[in-house]
Amino acid sequence: MTSPPVVMAPRADGFDVVWGVGRLSRGRIEWRTPDGREGVVAGDAFGMVAQGDRVLRVRAGGWAPGTEVRLRAITEAIGGRPRRHVSGWKTARTLDAASDHARFAVWNDTHQRDDTLRALDAVTPPVDVLVWNGDLCNDWKSPASFVSTVLAPAGRDVSDGRPVTIVVGNHDVRGRWAYRLDDYVATPEGRPFTAMRIGPVACIVLHTGEDKPDDHPTFHGRVAFEPLRDEQAEWLRTVTARPEFAEAPYRVVFCHIPLRWIDESPVDYDAGGYDWFSRMSRDAWHDALVAWGAQVVVSGHTHQRTWLAPTDGFPYGQLVGGGPDADAASAEAATWIDGVAGPDSLVLTVRDLAGTVQHEVTLAPLVQVPIV
Numbered sequence: 409m410t411s412p413p414v415v416m417a418p419r420a421d422g423f424d425v426v427w428g429v430g431r432l433s434r435g436r437i438e439w440r441t442p443d444g445r446e447g448v449v450a451g452d453a454f455g456m457v458a459q460g461d462r463v464l465r466v467r468a469g470g471w472a473p474g475t476e477v478r479l480r481a482i483t484e485a486i487g488g489r490p491r492r493h494v495s496g497w498k499t500a501r502t503l504d505a506a507s508d509h510a511r512f513a514v515w516n517d518t519h520q521r522d523d524t525l526r527a528l529d530a531v532t533p534p535v536d537v538l539v540w541n542g543d544l545c546n547d548w549k550s551p552a553s554f555v556s557t558v559l560a561p562a563g564r565d566v567s568d569g570r571p572v573t574i575v576v577g578n579h580d581v582r583g584r585w586a587y588r589l590d591d592y593v594a595t596p597e598g599r600p601f602t603a604m605r606i607g608p609v610a611c612i613v614l615h616t617g618e619d620k621p622d623d624h625p626t627f628h629g630r631v632a633f634e635p636l637r638d639e640q641a642e643w644l645r646t647v648t649a650r651p652e653f654a655e656a657p658y659r660v661v662f663c664h665i666p667l668r669w670i671d672e673s674p675v676d677y678d679a680g681g682y683d684w685f686s687r688m689s690r691d692a693w694h695d696a697l698v699a700w701g702a703q704v705v706v707s708g709h710t711h712q713r714t715w716l717a718p719t720d721g722f723p724y725g726q727l728v729g730g731g732p733d734a735d736a737a738s739a740e741a742a743t744w745i746d747g748v749a750g751p752d753s754l755v756l757t758v759r760d761l762a763g764t765v766q767h768e769v770t771l772a773p774l775v776q777v778p779i780v
């Protein structure tokens with residue numbers, strides 16, 4: 409194993425577990441729940457045991473919402489000298505829409521900065537979901553960098569006590585090897601957009617794509633985000649009509665590039681310009697987000713922590729986390745966002761790595777939180 413078993417794609421019934429391997433191997437997940445049940449997950453959707461020479465993935469599920477699952481990964485080399493690697497046990501709780509409280513954390517724009525990742529890992533508490541809000545990478549120059557960037561950043565086990573939802577940022581789709589990203593990033597439906605209920609908080613995860621049009625010469629014809637934005641616009645209408653999202657007390661969107669910014673002057677892409685906010689995404693999604701009642705869009709990308717309050721034209725606030733620098737005095741200082749929801753409020757607190765509160769946003773529930 410070249411990484412811990414990383415718990416990703418949190419769902420009400422389970423998770424995907426993804427881990428790196430140093431040679432051709434097969435893997436399985438062993439699990440135990442507090443009621444004494446235990447089991448093994450080995451087969452994939454086609455009946456095969458997870459196999460690979462760089463990364464293994466097992467989809468584990470079938471548990472009730474809010475179940476605390478202990479799990480570990482067993483890895484066995486295929487061919488050559490026999491080797492078997494058993495990871496330590498780690499604990500993860502399935503999502504529970506019926507809970508009257510929730511806690512999530514948000515990181516963004518870590519850009520492979522080990523000092524920042526170590527500090528974020530140290531200050532971030534156990535939470536229901538850790539949202540890693542894009543720009544994990546700079547660009548994918550080597551296939552070996554996926555494990556060191558996504559699965560074992562700075563050598564840490566970032567999903568320990570915090571199942572991870574990865575939001576794809578514009579730097580995560582750059583470089584010769586970017587097309588392999590989905591081997592290492594698990595999502596509930598295998599798409600880079602999804603929706604989940606973390607207790608009373610309905611969360612929509614969107615992929616804002618690149619920060620220039622698809623036909624920009626620097627992309628060399630490798631990206632197709634314009635149709636993906638349109639597809640997400642259609643999907644937004646459908647998913648937000650489902651009762652668990654349409655009737656959620658709190659409504660939050662996570663996307664890497666903001667949908668609003670402090671300066672919205674037109675960009676000259678031919679002169680080296682790029683999007684500080686994704687006008688293309690906003691044009692595609694704004695009406696659906698307003699119709700749903702989105703309260704806040706949480707983003708990164710600009711490396712400048714910022715809060716833009718709702719206005720008449722933009723009923724959703726825009727919260728933007730900081731940059732990649734571990735030094736709290738830097739203009740691009742890193743932040744983490746602590747989201748705490750209960751019956752009376754959802755509070756989003758943006759802190760730098762020195763612990764100083766930079767922004768605090770309090771949202772009232774749109775409908776009453778059922779007390780359980």
Ligand SMILES: [Fe+2]
Pocket residue numbers: 517519543579709710711
């Ligand atoms: Fe970034």
